[in-house]
Structures are given as C-alpha cells and as structure tokens.
Amino acid sequence: MTGFLFENAWMIPALPLISILLIGLFATGSNARFAGIIGSVAIGTAFLLTCGLGLAYLSSAEAGASAVTWSIEWLRYQDHLVVSLGTLIDPISLLLLFVVTSVSLLVHVYSIGYMAGDEGYSRYFVFLSLFTFSMLGLVLAPNLLQMYVFWELVGVSSFLLIGFYYTLPEAIAASKKAFIVTRFADLFFLAGILVLGFFVHQWIVDAEWGGVTAAAVQSASAVQALDFATINSEPVLAHLKDQPGVLGLDLLTVAMLLVFIGAAGKSAMFPLHVWLPDAMAGPTPVSALIHAATMVVAGVYLVARLFPGFAASGDALDVVAAVGCITCLFSALIACTQTDIKRVLAFSTLSQIGYMMLALGVASAEHPAGLGAAMFHLFTHAFFKALLFLGAGSVIHAVHSNDVAEMGGLRKKMPLTHATFLIATIAIAGVPPLAGFFSKDEILGAALDGEHHLIFGVGLFVAALTAFYMFRVYILTFLGGHKSDGAAKAHESPPIMTIPLVVLGVMSVCGGWIAVSQFVLPGVELHAHLLVMGLSVAAAVVGIGSAFWLYGGQANRAQTMAESMGGIYRLVQNKFYIDEVYLFVTKMIFRFIAAPAAWFDRHVVDAVMNLSATVVRWVGARLNVLQTGQVQTYGIWMINGTILVLLFLWLVQR
Amino acid sequence: MYIQPEIIVVVTAFAVLGMEMFLPPRQRVLQTPVCLLGLSIALAAVVYLMIQGDGNFLGGQFLFDGVAGWFKVSFLLAGLLTVLLSADLLNGRFKIVPGQNRVLIHRGEFYTVVLFNLVGSMFLISATNLINLYVCLELATIPLFALVAWRRDDPLSCEAGLKYIILGATSSAVVLFGLGLLYGLSGSVDLFTMGDNLSFGPATKLAIAMVVVGVGFKLTLVPFHMWAADVYRGAPLPVAAYLSVASKAAGLAFMFQLFYRVLGNVLLDVSMALAVLAAVTMTLGNLVAVVQANVKRFMAFSAISQAGYLIMGFLDPSGAPSMVYYMLVYVVTNMVVFGVLVFYLNETGREEIEDYRGLSRTNPWIALVMMLGLFSLAGIPPLSGFVGKFFLFSVASKAGFHWLVAVAAVNSTISLYYYLRIVRQMYIEPGLGDDPPIRASASIVTALAVSTVLMVVLGIVPFFYETIYEQTHNWIAVAGIRGGMAE
Amino acid sequence: MSWLSLLILIPFATALAVVATPDSKWYVRRWVALFGTGVVLALSLVMSVSYMQAVLQRGGDASMLTISQMEFEQSVPWFKSMGIEYHVGVDGIAMAMIVLTAIIIFTGVLASWEVKERSREFYAFLLVLVTGVFGVFISVDLFLFFLFYEVAVLPMYLLIGVWGTGRKEYSAMKLTLMLMVGSALVLVGMLALYHAAGSQTFDLNKLAMVDYSRDLQQWVFPCVFVGFGVLGALFPFHTWSPDGHASAPTAVSMLHAGVLMKLGGYGVLRVAVYLMPEGAKQWALFFLVLTTINIVYGAYAAIRQTDLKYFTAYSSVSHCGFVLFGLCSLNLMGFKGAVIQMFSHGIMTGLFFGLIGMVYGRSKTRDLTKMGGLSKRIPWLATSFYIAGLASLGLPGLSGFVAESTVFLGGFFGNPWVDSTTMRICTLLATSSIVVTAVYVLRGLSRVFQGPMTKSEFSQMQDATIPEKLCTGILVATLAVVGMYPPVLIDLIEHAIVPIANRF
C-alpha cells in the first residue's frame, strides 16, 4: 500500500486533470451544475490520496527522506539533459501537497455556492481544476524544468481566472498585467535554467571525461543536469561557485539570483508585486486559492527547493532576505491605507509572503531554522489567509461591494462569517495560541538567531502593523453601524459556503500546533525564545490596540491622523506610485520601441524592398527611351557595340 | 546523301509556288496543307537521318550530324508552327478593327519565301566553308526583310521593313568585313582549317568583334538588338513569331559554326566578353520589358533577354548541348505564347497587355496554356524552360561565372514580374464585361496543342537532352582543344 | 515505386480530379479535395509509423553518422549526363514536415469549405502547391528539391491574387518576386556546389561527402542561407510576409505560414548547414545576430499591429526567427529545436490563420480596434484562438514551449566557433521575446474576444460549423499532443538530426 501510494503519486495531479476532461465533456450547457461537484469530488479524492501519502511517508520513510517515486522521460534535449515528468516526494512537497489539496478542496466546495448561477459556471471549474492540476504538478516537480512547466501553467490558469469576468475591462487589464509581469519574471527564471542547465551539464560531461564518474552525485548515467538532486549536490554547487559569472558575481549567485527573480515575480515581491493587488478583480474564491494560499507562495517554495544553492551562494540569500524585508514592510504600510477589503488582504498577502522570504533569507546552511520557519508560516498562512479571503468573499457576496466604507455592522447579520473572520484576523495578528503566532514567532526567532537584528526589528514592526491593519478592516467591516443599504440588507451565506469557513477556522486555530518545522527539517534543534514571544505578542497587542483606538471610536480620529500625515499618507495610499512608474515604462516601450519597430518595418525595410522594384521600373523606363525609333541611332549603337567588344577583348582581357 | 530534308522543303516551296501560278484562287487554300505536309515530311526525314547517324554529302561540302539535325528540327518546327499561325490571317479569318490593317496576302508567295528562308537556315548549320556559311546567312536573312514588310498596305509593316533592312544590311556588311579578316588571318575558307590556323591576335579580336555584330543582330544581343522592338511591333504577328524563333535559331547556328568551328581555339579567351554581353543583354531586355504595354514589344524584349541566357552556353565548351536543348525549348515555348497572341489579336484585335484581362474566364484553357508558356519562359519548373535555363546556368557556373549566374537568376525573377503582369490580367483582373468564350480556329488549336505538349514533354522526358548531349561531343571536341588545356 | 511518390501523385491527381468536376457542382470539389488530402494525411501518418519501425529495425549505433540515413528510398535516373536523378527518400526531419504538411492541407481544405468563387481553380492551385511542398520534403536530389521548391512558390501568386483581399495584387507580386530572388541565390549556390563536387551528382548525401574548399563555402553558404532565409522570413527580407499573409485567403495563409515558410528553414538545414559546415561556422555569428533581430524585432513590430493578420504575420516573423536561430546554434539542440519549432509553428500559425479566416468571415473586419467581446458568441473559436495564442507565447503543455526551450538551450550551449558571450547575449535577447510575445498575444486576444461587445451585429454571430470545428480541433489536438508528450515528435526527428549535428 505504501509503495503503491508512492509510485502512483502522479494520480494526485492527474485527478484534477481528469476532472477538466469530465467537465469539459459532460458538464457543459444544461449540465453545467455538475461541474462543481465533479471538480470537488476529484480534488477531494486527491486530498485523500495526499493524506494517505503523508501518512505513508510518516510511517515508512525515514525523516526528511526525499525520493523521485515515479517519472517518465518527457523532453530529451541531449544526454544528461533529459527532462522527465516525475513526482518528488519529500517533506516540503508533501507539505505543499497538503496545503494545495486541502485549500483547493475547500475553495471548490465554497465556489459551488459562490459561483452558483454564473453563466461561466463550468468554465470556472475547468479553470480551477486546471490551476489545481498545475499547482500540484509544480509542487511535485523533481527537476527545474518541470517546475518551470507547471510554473507557467499556474501562471496561465491564474490569468484565466483573474480575467474570468471577461466583459469587465478592469478584470481583463488585471489578468494581462498579472500574466505579463510574472512572465517578465519568468524570463529570468528561464535564463537561470539556461545558465544552470549549461554549466551543470558541462560539469557532468567534464566529470565523465575526467574519469570522475558522475557517481559523485548519483548513480551514473541517469544524472540529469536540471534535476534538483543534481543541482543541489555539493560538488556541483562548489563547481558553480568557482566559476566567474557576470558583474563580479560568481556563477552560482548569478544563477540563483536569476531564479529568484522568477520566484519574486510569482510571489509578487517588490518591485514585481504590482500585479497582485489588481488580480483581486477575479472571483474571490480564486483570490483565496491562488492569490493567497498557493500560487503566490510558489516563489517561496522554489527558493526552498533550491535552498542549498542559495545557501552556498550566500549573497543570493542576502538578496532574498532584503527583498523579503522590503516587501513585507512596504506592503504592510500600504495595507494600512487601503479601503477595498480585497486589496487590503492582497497587500497583507504580499507582506506575509515577504515574511516568508525574509525567513528564508535569514537561514543559512548552518542555521537552516529559517527554512523551516518559512515553510511553517507558509502552511499556517495558507489557512488563515484563505479563510480571510473566503470570509471577505462571503461579505462581498452579501453586500455586493468591496469597499469597507460601505460595510460595517455585519457582526449580527453574518454571525458565522464574522466569527471565522475574527479567528483568522487574530491568527494573522499573531495572538497566541492561534496559528499565526507560532509561525511568525519562529521566523522572528530565526532572524534573531541568524544575528540579523535589523531584519528582526523590521519583522517585529511589521507584526505590529499587521495586527493594526487587519483589525482596522475587521472593525470597519463588522463593527459599528451599517454604512450602506447593501450592508443593511446583507444576510448570512448558505452552508455550502460557510462550512469551508468553519473548517478553515479550525485549521487557523490548530495549525500552529503542528510541528511543521520539525517535519521539514528533522534533526534541527528549535528552541523557543521567550523574549521573541513576548515582543511579538506585545507588537500584536500594540497593533490591535491602535486599531481600536483609531477606528473603534469616532471615525474622524483616523481621518485626522491621515490628514496630519499629508503627503506621506497619500504616497502610501497610492502604493508609492509604483504602478504609475510601470505604466510610464510600458508606455515608453510602446512608444519608443514597438512603434518605431513597426514604422521602421513599413517605411524603411519594406520601402527598400519596394524601392528596388521602383528602381527596376525607373531604369526600365529610362532605357526604353533609347528606343527612339531612329534607325540610324540604332546603327550607331551597333557599331558602338562592335568597338566596345573589341576594346573589351583587347584591353580588359589580356 | 544527307540533304533530303532541304530538298523536300525546296520542292514543297516550288510546289506551293506552282499552285499559286496554276490553281484558281479558291483552290489555293490547299497550299497550307501542302506546306504542312512538306514540312512534316522534311521533319520526318531529319529524324530519320538522325537515327541513321552522321554523314556528309558532296565531298564534305555539306555536313550532317546530330547537332545539325536538332537545329533542323528546330527550324522545321518553327516553320510548321508559323505556317499554322499564319493560316488564319491568310484565310482572312480575323476581326476587322478600324485603323488596323492586318490582312496578309499572297499566300503562295508568303509560304515560298518562308520556306526558302527555312532552307537557308537549314543549310547554314550544315555548311563547312565560309562562303557557304555567308550565303546561307544571307538566305536566312534577306527574305525576312521581305516578310516583315509583307503587309504592304500597312505603314507600320513597311516602316518595320525599312528599319530591318537598313540595319540588317549594315550588320551584314560589318560581318562580311569580319569574315574577310578571318579569311585573311587563317588563309582558308574551310571552317575547320580556319579553326586550326587562327591565333588570338589583335586582328582576330577585331574580326570577332565584327562577326559578333552579325551574330548579335540575329540573336538580338545588346546593343545590336534595337531593331527588334520596332520590327516585332510592325511586322505581321506570325512573322514576328517566326523572327523570334527561327531567325534566332539561325543566329545560334551561325554562332555555333563560328564559335565552335572557327573560333574554337580562342573560345575560352572570349568567354569574359561573352559573359558581359550575356549579362547586359538579359538585364537590359528584362528591364525594358518591364515597362512595355504592347504585347509585341513586350515579347520582343522578352526574346532579347532569352538570347542573353542562351549565349551563356558558350562560356564553357561543354555548353553546346545546353544551348541546343534550350533553343529547342525556346522555339516551342515562344511559339506557345505567340500562338496565344496571334489567336487573341486575330479574334479580338487587341494587343495591349491590359487587353488580356479576364481571359481566364472566357477561355480558361487558352489562358492556362498562355500561363504555362509564360512560366516556361520565366523558367518555372517543371516546364521545359526551367530545365533548359538550369542547364545553361550550370554551364556558366561550371566556367566559374558565378556572378553571371546570379545576374541571370535575378533576371529570371524580373522576367517573372512582367510575365506575371499578363497572368495577372488574365486571372486576377475582372473581364471586359460578359464576353462570351472566343472560338479558336483549328489551326491555332493544333499549333497550341503541339507546342504545349512539346513544351511540357521536353522538360520531363530526359530523352531529348540526353540525346543532344551524346550528339554534341564532336562539336565540343573541335572546340575543346584549348578548353582541355585550361582545365 | 516508393510510397513516397504517392505523396506527390495523390495531390496532383486530386488537382486533376478537381479540374475534371462539372462546372455547376462547386460543392463536389471540396469533397474531392478533402478526400484526396485525407488520403494523404492518412498515408503520411502510416508512413511516419513505419519510418519509426524502419529506424528501429536498422538499429546500429547512429551516433557517429555524418550522412543522413534515408528511408523509403527510390532512385530513377533522369538527366543522366548531369547526374540528375529522381531520387526520393525521407529521414525523420522530412517525415515530420510531411506530417505537418498533410495536417495543414487537410485542415486548410476544411477551412476553405465555403469557397465558391472559381473553386475549381482554387482547389487545383492549392493542390498543386501542396504537391510542390511534398516534393521538396521527399527530395534527396538537389535538383529535384529546387524544382519542387519553385513549384511550391508560384501557385501562391494566383491564390493570393485571385482569392485574396486588400492589396492582393501588390502583395502577391511582392511575395512571389522576393521568394524568387531568394531562390535565385539558392540556384547560384547550388550550382557552385555541384560543380565543385565534380559535376557528377546532385544527390544531397553524395554532395555531403565532398570537402568543399573554405573559400567556396565562405561565399556559397550565405548565398544559400539568405536564399532560403527569404522564405524563412529572415530579417530584413521578411517584408513579403506581412503583406502576403494579410492578403491571402484563409487556406493559403495557413499553408503559406504553416508549411511554405518552413521550406526556408528546411532548406537552410538540408542544404546550407548540412552541406557546408565550414561556411556555417564562419557565418554563424553574422546570421545569429540577424536572426536575433528577427525574433525581437518581429515581436515588437507585432505589438503595434491592428490588423489581425498583420499581427499574426509579424508573430510568424518572430517565430520563424527561432527556426533560423536554432540552426545558427550549430549544435544538436539547436537543430532539434529548429525542427520542432518548424513543426510547432506550422501547426500553430495554421491554426491562427484558420481562425482569423473564420472570425473574419463572421465579423467582416480584421481590425483589432473594432472588435470586442466576441467570445460570448463564438466560444469555440475563442477558445481555439486562446490556445493558439498560448502556444505562441510558449506555454508549456503546448508544442511551442518544447520548441522554444530547445532552441534557447541550443543557443545558450553555443558552439566553439562563436564567442560564447555573444552567443549567450543573443540567446537571452531572443528569450526576452517571450515576454513581448505575451504582451502582444494577450493584447490582441483580449481586444477581440473580451470586454464588452463593440458592435450590435456581432451578437448575431454563429459559432463554428462542423468543418470549422474539425479543422480547429485537429490543429489544437496536434499542438497539445506534441506539447504534452514531446517524444512523439522528438523520437521521430532525433535520428535524423544526429548526423547533421555530428558534422560540427
């Protein structure tokens, strides 16, 4: 049974794929209502398989073991560069599998209610299943290229889902933006793959030629340059570290930085974060699944996957830490000023992912605790953030507005939603003993252990900010009086939507008690920092307190505060004008590259081609004039010809 | 005796002349079939002789070999097709358009002169001495002056004749001067002896330059080509067709005689000059053809450029088979196109390129044949024009004239441009109203069918080229003395 | 007779059969054409399977070969004195191209299901064109190759000129002439090779055994490369492509962009690269830069287009750049990527042009700015369009990714004859086009299919008919099959590419 589960781990991603086919074939038109059920059943089965797999892993394998349990040759570039599709089972992939299948299942179920009656109902579930399939494939990838393949696929399914309401211009714009920005980042990922592919391949070939069999890495002939096992192996990393790269960096750092840019794009790290807030134009369950719980953490997952590489490089890891740090601070600040509930959550997501990156960044080969902490936070964050989004969805569903200014007082109207939302808010704020507290605490601890004091400080500050803005939203949404008709008429969502909320609520409460870090990094000692705990709880309390002080009472206190900040507030509220910068750059590209290219093509390149035709005709017309009809002129030409032939023969040739 | 084809043609000519004299006008229609019959028998006789093998007559005054045979086949084919194409005009079957005078009279005399001219060309390729060569050249030329001016009521025809004869006589004088020099430099009039005796001195160069005038005049090489456009335009269309093929083939025969037999020793020395001549000819012909509006002038320039391709074969001694083959191909291909031109001019009185609009709707088959003919001229596979051109280009390439191959190939493209202009009118442009299909006469249909089939078959069946290749060995051997050393 | 000859005989016979149909029955012709092309498609699939079997049976170590191994060979002397033979045979590359052609022409006939105007000539010319294309792919004799090459180019003039739209005469003429100039260059080069090899044979594989002098290769290689490159839309000789494609009728665009442009790449591989490795080494850098420009520049130019066909044509310029780019890498992966890209782009662009035709037939406009919200009314076409678009931006799971990633790796791996830094910079520049591609593809597609419906008459649109569904379905399925299971294509071509790569 255990072996069976391992060898057939491919069935986990395959199930959503089957569900796509089934929905596509059968659940169209009048049968559309079955789409949700088919999708949910498929993903439910996948979830069960995942659980079985996890149990089997826990029971059979030694802790931290990693194995490719199944693979088929997929794309043969050349020897040692053969890409297989396979399933890599190790703690982090299992962790992610669990997160993805569980959240996806809940979102599927939730969506049955949320999307009911939408004309694109079955299309929605096709896309959702497509996403789930891709994400699972990504998680299970045993090599960089499979990762990239599914990386792109999640990107495209994200694109499709953001643009689900395809008649809305902002949804279309957002979907394009999301795709193009991540695509831009993927370009660097691909470049990283090229770099790694070439140099690792070269190493393998050299090793073969040099008599050193590739056994140094793995069993001989099957060594493939893009396998994680190969890339992450000591000799390869050492080799890469020795090679000169560009800009004075060593090759390993260059490669890892390139890959990291890809990761940053997908995980919406500063400055590639611009797509995520806009992506909220998609259906809310999609935001919960893709843009909160799973896809956006793919970047974190990627860095974790290549952690030995990052760790060996060192510099690359510092960049990760810095980027994570900036992002979490920056987006937390923005989150404090937004009024669209989903946008607040989006910036919150950014901030939390920044947290995870930060955690990875503070880890090192000697002190890998940050890695575990990042994974832990990924795990807990998935649940409470999904819960927040689904709760927000429930609210939006009821109020028909995203703006917190039009909500308020929903505590009574939607008790279940309120309760679960509150749980999630507390969890994210880092109040013990809910999930967020533990993971966040571990991150801060890791930062302190790694002697990254500045980062620790920022982390602490962001923790406070997080508590602040989350409670701000909570207060504005659920407390106080109704601020609009929609809020007044709101009522609780149907059970199909609330049950997932409850389940997620339970996970948000209990998630922190699962020893994820030990699972991910068996054998690494983790010691609790009482100091850190105390500081983080204090930060949470400060945040919550200030939120209540500012928004709990008379509303104008916040107003006054904002006004007193003046320009800074506006700067933050407008997201530091980063979007505008991008817009400007894009316009410049259009105006100064694309338009000239098109113009150049029509009016220079093509004109030259046309000119040659014109010249031919012009010369023809000129020569035609020689045909004067004067017979004596013709005769003169004839004799001229004779003389010329003679002179040619006589003078030119010998 | 290897002279039977010529005798048959002469006999036919006299028979036709006799019919003109002794038959009442209404029965003179029979002259056409008699003419066709005679030419066909002559053709059969040539083929028979070719199967028999080489030989000579009158102690070697008259030489028959494979190459001569193929030339005669070309001449006879050209003659046959010309007779077919001119039948409608002579029968008075054409549309009368005010302001145009297209009547062609004196059937018997017309055929006689054409046949005499044909005999001249046939003797030309069999001649073994300079005197015979010269006289045959004159016979292959002077009757053409008369044919061009045949339509005596048409001022344009007379004008064309005037131009043609003035330039023709001039060129003949110059060529005679050159032949005299060759005679003086070699001390002999026997072509083979002359070839053995000649060396490449300045006087030889002068002689070459002068005979090139004659060759260039017949083959329409630039700058000796200028008569062509005006003469084609003014001459009766079947005569223009005949000029463009038979006269050109005669020019090639003359050139073969001169360049292989007399100048064989120095052939490689003049190859650069020939290459330049070829390049200039094809380029100018094509460029000017691009801007023509009248199909006759257009075909004149097209023919000029074809001559440019043709003489590429002289760049390497091994080019003889390519040239003979291309000449054969060119004769049938050009006759396909001229056949359609004659058909359309006779039936509608139209001769501008734009007048061909919509032909594919009214007469799809004729349009198809026309298109194939034009494509073959442009060298589009799998038609014989492609194969022929390919072999010629190969000769130039073999001789190392890669630049010339490039020029020639680009020229083919330019030529495709103007050929496509007609195709465009026929296929793309809307027709001139709802014209009913035009009925083609039997003679035109026969001519088109024969030439089209030949045009396709020549390119696909390797027999023709291979046979020519086998038979040109002795010509190359004559010329190959220096060629062999150069390699 | 070899089975291969059937590949040219059947289309030609079908063309004749079409000509023989009675005047009034235009609908008979499409069935005749469909039947003929269907037979060809089936035949090509059967042959590719038996090709694989033959390769497996042959066994042996192919990794050291430097001469292409042909299957289904047949050789009949033609012009003996010139050494010209009717010599046909295929290796994996040709086989893949044959399958591509068969698919495209079959779907092309489906896409032109409603052609009524002068349908006799239309189908006849179309089939003659395909005869030429098949002929090129089965030719082993260079003369034959060239012959069919020109046969394939010429009918295009009439097909565009008669059944096209817009400035059709201009476009048709431009296209024909530019391609013919290209073939002129090829002719110069191939004759030079022939004579350098002793004027004995045009057999590609025999010509390949000759060591041509460095000087010869130095000038012949660029001739041949540019000559074929014109058809492969090599910058700056690509300008025939936008105009030509924009004016051509649907099936012709499909066939032209899908198959004919591949003749360029195929020719470069088969003639220039295969016969003249030395020349390739000397010129690799130059053409690498040129093709990089191709890729990037084509993509940027595509952004600004507002006509769907121009848009796709520029995207083709960019994508065909990948083919030539791969060939300039001069290594196994580069060649492999180029061939996969030929196949992939063929199917993809065929799908694109087919769909554009179908959409145009409904909307009566190809102007991006005038369309909008169509996916509501024509979901099938919209979905297919999206799939084509995604394939074009290199989405994994569709064939474009397989091709492009291989090309990129090939480029990045480089070769000893080009400075590796330059090579890599070029590769990264080329890679950057995937972003630009994403920009223009998404921009274009969202304009047409998303957003509010811009015209009221659009709401009357009908979704795809059965032939259209079949047409797009086949193409989409091919894209997906190759994209999801690349070995299906790679196994076919790998054996054929190794000998060529071994020459370097």
Add this chain to the structure above:
Amino acid sequence: MYDGTVATLFFYFFAVASIALALGVVLGRRLLRSAVCLIGVLGSSAGLTLVLGFEFIAGIQVLVFIGGIVVLLLFAIMMTSEGHTFEQRPSAARRVMGGVVATAFFVVTLSVYVHTDFPPATAEDLAVSHEDVHAIGRKLLSNERDGYIVPFEVISLLLLAALIGGIVIARKHDPEDT
C-alpha cells in the same frame, strides 16, 4: 600593270579617287550626284581590284555592281522622284555622333592593323599573272570538298526569294488579291 612602280602609282591614284568619291557619296546632298559618286567609287574599286590582279572580279564588279545594283538604285531614285530635290541636312547631333563613331571605328581598326604582323609581301611580289577564271568556274560547280556547288544553289534560292519578295511588296495594291 604589275610593274611595281606603276602599280604603286595606280594604287595611290585609285585610293585617292575612291576616298574622295566616297566622301562625295556620303556628304553630297543631292541624291543623284551621290549615286554617280558611288559609281565612281565602285569603278575605282574595280581599278584597285585590277591592281591586285583580279581581272575577272574587276569585270564582275563593273558589270554587276555598277551595272546592276547602282542602276537599280538610280531607278529607285527616279521612282521616288527625290533625285533632284535637296536632301535635308542631318541634324548636328547625328553628324557628330556618326562622325565620332565612324572615326572611332577607323581608328581602332587602324591600330589593330598596326599591331598585327601581316606577311611582309607586297602586291608586286605576289603579282603573278594567273588565269583565275578557270579555277573559279571549276570551283563554283565542283561537288568536291573545296567546291561551291551548295552556295551556288543557295544563292539561286536567295535571288528567287528576293525577287518574289520584292515583287509582292513593291506591287501596287490589287483589290482582287486580298
């Protein structure tokens, strides 16, 4: 006639005469006068031929060339009745072009002759009187390798063809003959 000095004298006499008359032919503006000059040129040529020792050919020249062709030309001049009218002067450009080309032709030809080594003999050295007419007559009708029976026949066809052609073209329009 074959005496060296006399021959030299005759040569120069005829040379000067023919050149002068030739200039008269081309420059004269009265057509009839040109024709008469041409007769003079041809006559001088016949004289030169005599100096070279070819009596028979000289006779033929006088008979056929002068007697036949030029008389024919005179007929033509009469028929077109332009004999006594002044011919218009050719345009200056034409004269310059024609002059330049003709001169160039002469110059290149002359320079070629100067660069060529012809046999050093003079006409006098070779001027052995021999009766050529027999040889010519024999060769004209000989069917041996060095005979000219073929051109002899061919020229008859040529003359016939020219005759027929000339008649057809020059004949006045004949209504019943279309």
Add this chain to the structure above:
Amino acid sequence: MFPTPTITHWLTLSALLFSIGLYGIFTRRNAVGVLLSIEMTLNSAILNILIFNRFVASDDVDGQVLVLFIVAAAAAEAVVALAIFVSFYRHRHTLDVTQANHICDQGNSAS
C-alpha cells in the same frame, strides 16, 4: 615618293572606305542614300577579301569566289530594299529615315 603599298596600306584604305560608308549610313537622311552607303561598305568589305586573297592566300581563288557570291547577295539585298522603299514611299511620300519613327510608341509605358 610614296612607299610601296604593303598589305597594311591596302587594309587601311579599305577600312577608311568602310568608315566613310558607315558615316553615310549614320547620317544620310534619304533611305536610298543610306543604301548607297551600305553598298559602299559592302564594296570595301569585298576589297578587304580580295586583298587577303592576294596577300595571304594567293595560291587559291576562294576569296574571289566569295566576292562573286557577295555581289550576288548584295543584288538580292538591293532588290528587297528597293521594294520596301517604294512601298514605304507610297505610304509616307518621303524616304526620310528620320521620319520612320511611327512604330515607336513612347510614353505608352505600362504601369
């Protein structure tokens, strides 16, 4: 007084006559005048051949035979030429060759 004429003298004379003839061909406006000039060039070509027959191939009569044929051919040429001139004159009432430019359709070039 004068050098004894060598072959070069003779040839020069013939070339000069030929050139003068050419000039006539190029400049005479009357077609018959042109024909006169052509006859003159033919004459100089004949002279050329006779010179060679005398100086180079004096032991044979081939040159003389050639001259015979040339004279005959020239006659044939003249016949046809005159016929054409007459016909032309009938249409145009002039024999000015510079007026013979009706065929040439200039400015009628295609688009």
